[in-house]
Amino acid sequence: MQESVYSPRAQHRRLPDDAPNILVVLIDDAGPGLPSAFGGEVSTPTLDRLLDEGISYNRFHTTAMCSPTRASLLTGRNHHRVGNGQIAELANDWDGYSGHIPKSSATGAEVLRHYGYTTAAFGKWHNTPAEETTAAGPFDNWPTGVGFDYFYGFLAGEASQYEPNLVRNTTVVLPPKTPEEGYHLSEDLADDAIGWLRRHKALDPSRPFFMYWASGCLHGPHHIMKPWADRYAGKFDDGWDAYRERVFERAKEKGWIPPEAELTERHPTMTAWDDIPDDEKPFQRRLMEVAAGYAEHCDVQVGRLFDELDRLGYRDNTLVFYIWGDNGSSGEGQNGTISELLAQNGIPTTTAQHIAALDELGGLDVLGSPKTDNMYHAGWAWAGSTPYKGMKLLASHLGGTRNPMVVRWPVRVTPDLTPRTQFLHCNDLVPTFYELLGITPPRTVDGIPQDPIDGAGFARTFVDRDAPAGKLTQYFEVMGSRAIYHDGWMASAFGPRAPWLPGLPGGIRDWSPDDDTWELYNLDEDWTQNHDLAEQYPEKLAQMREIFAIEAARNNALPIGGGLWVAAIHPEQRITTPYTSWDFTGDVTRMPEFCAPALGNKNNRVCIDVTFPERAHGVLYALGANGGGLTCFADDGYLCYEYNLFILMRTKMRSESRVAPGHHLVEVVTKYAEARPGGPLNVRISVDGQSVGETVVPVSAPLLFTANDCLDIGTCLGSPVSLDYFDRAPFPFDGSIDRMTVEYT
Template identity: 40%
Template sequence: MANRPDTHARSMLPIPDRPKFGHTTYDAKDPETNFPPIEPLLPPEGAPNVLIVLLDDVGFGASTAFGGPCATPNAEKLAAGGLSYNRFHTTALCAPTRAAMLSGRNHHSVAMGSITETATSAPGNSSVRPNTKAPLAMTLKLNGYSTAQFGKCHEVPVWQSSPLGPFDAWPSAGGGFETFYGFIGGENNQWDPALYNGTTPVEPPATPEEGYHLTEDLADHAVNWIRQQKSLMPDRPFFAYFAPGATHAPHHVPEEWPEKYAGQFDDGWDALREATFARQKDLGIIPADAQLTPRPDEITSWDDMPEEMKPILARQMEVYAGFLEHTDHHVGRVIDAIDELGVLDNTIIYYIVGDNGASAEGTMNGAFNEMANFNGMAALETPEFLASKMDEFGTPSAYNHYSVGWAWAMCTPFQWTKQVASHWGGTRNGTIVHWPDGIEEKGGLRTQFTHCIDVAPTILEAAGLPEPTMVNGVQQSPIEGTSMLYTFNEEASPERHDLQYFEMFGNRGIYDQGWSAVTKHKTPWIMVGGDMPAFDDDVWELYDSTSDYSQAVDLSKEHPELLAKLQRKWLIEATKFNVLPMDDRTAERLEPKMAGRPTLVHGDTQKFYPGMGRLSENSVVSIKNKSFSVTAEVDVPAAGIDGVIIAQGGRFGGWAVYAKDGLLKFVYNVLGIEEFIATSDSAVPEGTHQVRAEFAYDGGGLGKGGDVTLYCDGDAIGTGRIGGTQPMVFSADETTDIGYESGTPVGSEYDLVSSKFSGKIHWVQIDLGSDTHDHLIDPEDRHRIAMAQQ
């Protein structure tokens, strides 16, 4: 039976209601009464379901589907029934890749030139997506698709990330997803995540002790949503976007998964890279004449690493490998659910194995708690300390990251890693497309140049939907990607996406008809010291991508005229897509006023009320490196008070004012390594009282200690000593809560259940002292922290 013609005017969204005029009767009982039945809006007949899977911080050479050491059987199974793309590209960073993929436009075009935390007022870096560039989910929803996102967002401007929004950039509002379950920041604790259901904060349904893990939870929600969607709306196709926080740090995984890799990485990253390269050639996933690029001087060889560190480093990689395999397992559960519903054949699946190259943000030694390095306190994590914590890597008591050396090996056979947009190590990610109804070949390889901005136009073409010219009353700018549909059944078809710029923090490059010109401006893991060169002093390289798959042979000296031509083309593309002005500033981009972006926090006083919670660190005045006081008005019952009055941070760093057995307390947790507690000498009596904790900072630098005095109605009732503090950041995902604590507890004397305050809180106020030492923070340190949380 031929498809019925589609009569909807789909280029304007929402599709305008067009009433049908004709004969109208006076009495509905009149036999001539005839109105067409109400029909729900659906996409064109035959439009496929869509599942996009986007993993986090996975290099090209990590998964077994692309020759790596980390088992990904579900990716391999999908590839065997579909197509593998070995020249698919991302932007080199997570938030820009996500914004670009979901809009079909380059990341600077949708204002995500960097991450939200370093947004400026420049059009290409504001983090505010123009309303002229509607996301794919919105287009599909307005054409009759059911839409849902599960997992990581990281596209919300930081000043819109509080519980009050505004929610224009949140997935379930302006993002076009009818359902959202996940997190909005750059990373999350896999065991104790800060979750949202739509725009409402929610707690995980179970504890780590009960077997909770974020990836499994996300898969549960995705599976349940897909089943319900097909049960209630079998004729309506779905668009599901599954974006787990894995395998971004912290590398958290149930203990049985790393154990199967015991001993497999004892030979180190240099040997692993050689082995991966050989497997990639055996699989045919890279050309037979591809070359393995050499190790940069900035990365220490395995042989030159201290012997006492090698077992620790090997364990880091075992945990990561288990983490990636665990992630693939739960991706497989989502795919299996689609198969069990009988709709797999008409579901187009994109399995994008990484939103950028592997993360080189873990230092050469890696980290047990990455917050130590972010606070400039990595020296606390001595080899002896790391050795004592090896068995805890991956568990709820760790916040671990692996070494730069492993990140480099995970990007085999390319140069560099995440953040380095100039070279394929930062931007080339293995990608699999599976669609039995639309792809004839099973297990094929596609080598055409493709990019994450090509996903949206591919899905629109597959669904028979036009690119909209008007969305919600706003005229749309053209999609900038190129549909990949032509590659599905035409293996040898010439590539159509043959011009593409790259830029991230001044690392930049251009691909043009088989040639790539690139220049690296900044090394990700060199965070402090030295001045970056002027952009015009950066040294450009030239590669023939038709014969040099891995960018191994620099031809800039042989073809200076061609290099100059490509440099000029890069500048033209950069001008066209809002890349200019390039911005490698650090401190200026982290200070909202200097960067030109709004901020939620003003002044040196902030007042809170009971029930407030899930306040991100940039939503609360900073008490770091200065004196401060916390005052609260509370009602104390006859039985006395217990629980949290205010808490910021969690198990891996933070502070809290709380009560225990009627006594007022102040706790400061330094990186989960040291805990300092000040306790009142007497209980707070029954009735209404003002309690206060005053912290007198020692001064003389950053991260110093200080004295604590506890008060009740102005009378001192206790003192204590804080031996040290965290100068830069408490957490990437833990928040500030009033009257209870979410996430993980700051203090060891209470848990999440007992954290609920037993009295009544009227208000809580933080007042900052004038003795701030924040001016001593190196601008590069501030930038390092922002970059590490994405």
């Protein structure tokens, strides 16, 4: 009889014996002018430490937007080639804007897993088509369907840091604690990643791991506990213009930018700090203090993750990429806001309205708390992208696309404080993994022929700071803003919209990319795109524009500005459920708003078959969150309704008498008073056919209330929509709901 002999699985032998663990940390909506590591005034002790222990790249680039950067980074392809020309929620029928990463562009995680890596992702995902994010799936475009063995985080573009809608693998889960018990999402993501590392060490230590830890910070809403924000009290009192000047000089002193770099001027349509009325400045200062505390807190959580690598003995052979921002700082807070989805809904407001609503909640100290969805003024975003002109959503200028990256790999990389200056792109990471591991990009994955890799490996620069890397040509395009880099030159077209201006441009329907003015820069001599050479070198500009046209066609980026189709031209075509009627049992919860009935902006009828106890309490249904939503609930037997328009306007209704105990049919009918998006709504509530209240919602949300919250029946498991039950959340209904039907009318 032959003895059994243990041998490692065949797939393990496909990797070098010293194959490193790989950890990619991706921060969100953060520009290079924020962290102390590069001259900013936001304390980033972990990034500072990593800078001392590794090497850095000051010409690393992203796409200027969330989903596009992530799709590109994870696949090694250009973002339009993998269907992510804009965020997943604004997908349309053009190939480059479909919102679907094709199976012909397998993620690096999928390939590494085939070679023997175990893989895990944590935090913000934002690459699953919005219509596929319910608990029913399908799951092939969730993280576990595209290469990750384990996932814990959220599928949408943003989340409340206190009451997020979370997923573990393919199961919707609730946060492990409440805000009152000290819950914060950044801490939870670090805790879960640490737990995963410990399980890996105990259960499967022979396999290398690939971990993708992508925090939702510094994306809005800016949520952080008051003591963290208070660390920055008074530090930003002189405003964003002065901040930029200080950070610019400090970045030069640190050697992060070259001595010949020039500080760019503020765009003429952007507000100067001196233009802010004195009575509004405390509000604007506090918004930045909260953002700074939020960013520091996240960096500290990354530090906890790194400390665990050390404790488990993984430090020396773990290759860490710490990328500060999936795009530049975000100006979507525009003039400063206590509910940041106002910008996406295009609802005009004044700063005075925000301050007045904030005063009713308790004043400036409430900013950053579960009662607000605040986000800073676009002036702070511009300051956060120092020394560049742009910010998030501007693919034309480096403030939207240039993000710092620090790399540490103690066993192979000698620390060097002088930044490397190779022109790199986020699509270069995956081919770098392959280069290090001796993997030839596969021709097929799971039987599916693969598209070419667009990125270029830069592993040689780890040991030779002057080694050539990356590629000669890289295009950029988001929402019509675009640029082309080629061999030291960049040509740029600003596009149809400035992210810091409220609303959408009135003339965007008539915009044509053919009418845009192009700028030309020699980046080898002009670090910050400060000197436009278009008139001086028209032939060079023509050559660059031709290169852009070729790259755009080759990568499915046509039509230029295709990402604007849903957002600005046809909002009625946004991703939404295909159904027009629903039949729910009374225990359906956590149905993402993108897939739920649009109770706040479509004519609809809700009928609830319900049994009331004596003096009933609790939520019958809630859609959205404290930052914006609507809800119907019972309070001491009275039937109540609230339409919360982004905290600034709350339309409430309460029945004159209590609903008698027993079985009833509650009906809520919503109908536009004027047939236009955002127009007033008539809302009527009846019990057993008898009207108990009517009201008019003066302004409605034309797009949606939230990016990540849900419809709940019989409770409010997310952020409480109404302050009337904020302290009683989740405020479950103490009767019974047999059935709830919804139909569009």
